Amino acid sequence: MARPMKIAIVDDEQDMRQSISQWLALSGYDTETFASAEDALKGLGNDYPGVVVSDIKMPGMDGMQFLKRLMSVDSGLPVIMITGHGDVPMAVEAMRVGAFDFLEKPFNPDRMTELAKKATQMRRMTLDNRVLRKELSDGGALMRKLIGSSPVMERLREDILDLGQADGHVLIEGETGTGKTLVAHALHAVGARASKKFVLVSCGAYDEDALAHRLFGPVEDDSPIPAIEEARGGTLVLEDVEALSDPLQAKLLTVINDQGTPAETRIVAISNLQERGKTSEDVLRGDLFYRLAALKITVPPLRQRGEDILTLFTRLSEQYADDYGCDAPEISAQEAAQLLQAPWPGNVRQLINVAERAVLQNRRGSGSIASLLMADNEEAAPTMTTEGKPLKEYVEAFERMLIDNTMRRHKGSIVNVMDELQLPRRTLNEKMAKYGLQRSDYL
Known part of the structure; x- marks a missing residue:
């Protein structure tokens, strides 16, 4: 179910608080009101499940100070600032500090609803992404996603726990849609590299030149760090590894050989061969296959x-x-x-x-x-x-x-x-x- 979003309304004027609250409540939002920034800060911690609407001119801690405090606690929290006529320069400064948007009094209530909708949508996406990142770094949460009590799933979870603690490269095979990428995340999360970078590259999504650049560089202005460097010390996952051309396979093999043992960066290769009767061994050069398949996991089909x-x-x-x-x-x-x-x-x-x-x-x-x-x-x-x-x-x-x-x-x-x-x-x-x-x- 979608996460319920709140709207915290902060204004020292009671009539303004109540009118904004009533309007947003009629628009379907769950509102709460605060008479001062100091009171609001007590209830608005990191991961607050909603957005904030705050006046700029308030006694004590004003809206700008309040905004800066909120941004220091949670820079992803959308804050809509309300400003009186003549305070627009201050509102623009608030946008620079991190405010989501601002409204100038007297404002159109429909405009308030429109901003609230956009802000809550952005907040929901931010919080969902945080949950996802937390899950992808939590081995226990990932293992619980591998639902099932069948013997093949029991064996899969045991393999992940065993190979997660090992340090060799891993080849993950299985039919399309079986959850091979989830297994790769779990392997990283339950192992000694869990606190290090996890970098995933879909080899089938690039042409040869672009893939070579994404994997090996060189580094250029405005280009991402090559995946080999980005994943240093952690895990590099290569989806659709069979899409690597012969020259790129040779280059990857050179990188692996140069790392020595134990490997500085662990490579997890995911094979997603569609053709019946073909295996990773058929399409990868032999020396690379045996380096990648030092440890192997086969994800069982649903049937x-x-x-x-x-x-x-x-x-x-x-x-x-x-x-x-x-x-x-x-x-x-x-x-x-x-x-x-x-x-x-x-x-x-x-x-x-x-x-x-x-x-x-x-x-x-x-x-x-x-x-x-x-x-x-x-x-x-x-x-x-x-x-x-x-x-x-x-x-x-x-x-x-x-x-x-x-x-x-x-x-x-x-x-x-x-x-x-x-x-x-x-x-x-x-x-x-x-x-x-x-x-x-x-x-």
Whole structure:
């Protein structure tokens, strides 16, 4: 769900505070008011979930001093300054210091709403980016994103933890949409280089000359630092490493050889080969392949992850239901089987799209999981994998999903879950233990 944004209104005149607050509240904003800058500073710390509207002329700490204090606490906080006639030069100076914009009294209330909308949108983006950066530096948070209890996902998490502590270069392979870049982030975040730079270059996004310049330089005016230098001491991730030409492969090999052991900069190469029957070894020169593949991780395709598919679908559909302000779809046993049997050529990326469209369909009260899976298949058939599974596996996967969904809906209330599923407590406890579900996870 989108982060709720607040607007803090700071003005020593009560009538002005109240009129601005009432207008913005009618426009749908959550407002709070302060009679002085000193009072406001007590409630406006770093990562304040909103924006500030402040008068410039105030007794005690004036608006300019207040702005400078706010910028020293959080330079990304949007501050809209209100100025009286004749104070425009001061407002311009406020913009130079870091104010988002200013309004001259008497101002048009619609203009205030327009600025508030722009400022809150910018603030939401700033805070979301901060959360993302924090997650990308938090190994625990990243590992939790690698959802699933299937054996292949357990093995993947173990590999990340083991190889994260190692110091050799790593080759990550896997089908498109499996989350290889997320694995690269996790490898960096759980290792000894977590506090160092993480630099990602998509080799397939450049032509040969531009890629050579991005990776190796030389440094020129207004050009970014070459990735090899930028990542020094940290991790350099090369997405679509197979896009490197022979000359660039040779140059990369020279850099690797010059670093010695242990490597000054760890290189994580991501291979995203689309052609069937081809591997990284087929397209990379042998000496480079063996240097990059000293350690290797293969990210499993979604079709091999069993009931993780239902777990992921449930989590994703709940998130999208929050975003769209509607209920998540409740899928039937037949639809659960269809999700488990689908070939998922686009893997997790495809599942994300299907979950979002399922929520939108549910909001409209039409459509089916089968139609979504059919629409994702270019040839419209087959919609099922040829990897048959025993009926028992489908039944257990659906049962686990049903208990998990019901526990989430009732926030861990065993009594309510027993009542809805018509299960005695002992049976529910046994099934939860069997499927690794713990009540504490839902409280």
